[in-house]
Amino acid sequence: MTQAALLKTPLHRRHLELNAKMGPFGGYDMPIQYEGIIAEHLATRRASAVFDTCHMGEFLFSGSTVVDDLERLVSCPVASMKVGQCRYGFICNEAGGVLDDQIVYRLGDNEFFMVVNAATQPADYEWLTSHMSDTTSRENLTDATGKIDLQGPAAPKIMQRLMDELVGDMKFYRCKHNRYRGRKILTSRTGYTGELGFEVYCDPDLAVRFFDECLENGAKPAGLGARDTLRLEMGLPLYGHELNAERNPAESGFTRSISNDKEFIGSHRVLDSAAARDALVGLELSSRRAARAGDKVLVPDGAPVGEITSGSYSPCLEKAVALAYVRKDSAALGAMLHIDTGRQHLEAAVVELPFYKEATGRKRMEDYLD
Secondary structure (H helix, E strand, O other), rough: OOHHHHHHOOOOHHHOOOEEEEEEOOOOEEEEEEEHHHHHHHHHHHHHHEEEOOOOOOEEOOOHHEEEEEEEHHHHHHHOOOEEEEEEEEEEEEOOOOOEEEEEEEOOOOHHHHHEEOOOHHHHHHHHHHHOOHHHHHHHOOOEEEEEEEOOOOHOOOHHEEEOOOOOOOOOOEEEEEEEEEEEEEOOOOOOOOOOOOOOEEEEHHHHHHHHHHHHHEEEEEOOOHHHHHHHHHHOOOEOOEOOOOHHHHHOHHHOOOOOOOOOOOOOHHOOOOOOOOEEEEEEOOOEEEEOOEEEEEEEOEEEEEEEEEEEOOOOOOOEEEEEEEEEEHOOOOOOEEEEEEOOOEEEEEOOOOOOOOOOOOOOOHHOOO
């Protein structure tokens, strides 16, 4: 896709004014970094950072048949969700491969909001709606929705200054409506960075204003580079790397997002333990040199057992880490493996995820509002 053909978020001009390094992602021209990936990463862990995520897709589903439809279409339980609850899960094809990962929000008894990835958004909407009952209402809100993520331990104080209503009662993986500048918005607390923080869904013009006011209140602008290293430190999957249409989500380790108590599209394969041959593991390298997606993983005698899906230097651990799918018999904690970069072999140990264990994402928000 040429530069001219790339889509632009409502904040595109602001990123250029902030001298962001831009690049294509999910069909959009997006900020990769501003001051630098490490600086933005550490600002998120230690204070606060604000991310433009307007490229993500948003859908609204409602009606008397919506619960039954979503139960068939996503791997996580839907009927048991409380109003105001969010759940992470997978949209699978008939063979059990992952078409996308998503977060579904229950806004009412028969009303659900869904957030999906940018590159897969058009195909996701077509897939979901083509498998829904005629009596389920559906609306693609992507073009009419701005999304900003404010993340980090200082985020609650900034958020409370900017919101018209209180935020301290928000629990992890919960959502609620609030008001910003007198206008109704949707807020959630799901935290892809691992830190305390919020996702704000609002009109596109309001997203620009919210982004600017976060900066005015001390948040650093952060790009996709830091977003990727932050999620990697937390051991979280990225669609197109750890997840794809050929990969069984049961191999990802996120089994808590896969219901054993219902049938959903692809469940016969996903729930078949014999179909999960590999396991997603965390690898801690013995050097600062990072592995890259596609590098082969070997046992010490040189036999291949897997492949790197994501790898980077960890700013918080000050060493290189990676995610890889390896054969289950090579996935034990403490197992020593080699990574073939094409130029040399790097030693790595299988370690427990997440790599970074001091994140604030699940902590009591009240403690960060004093």
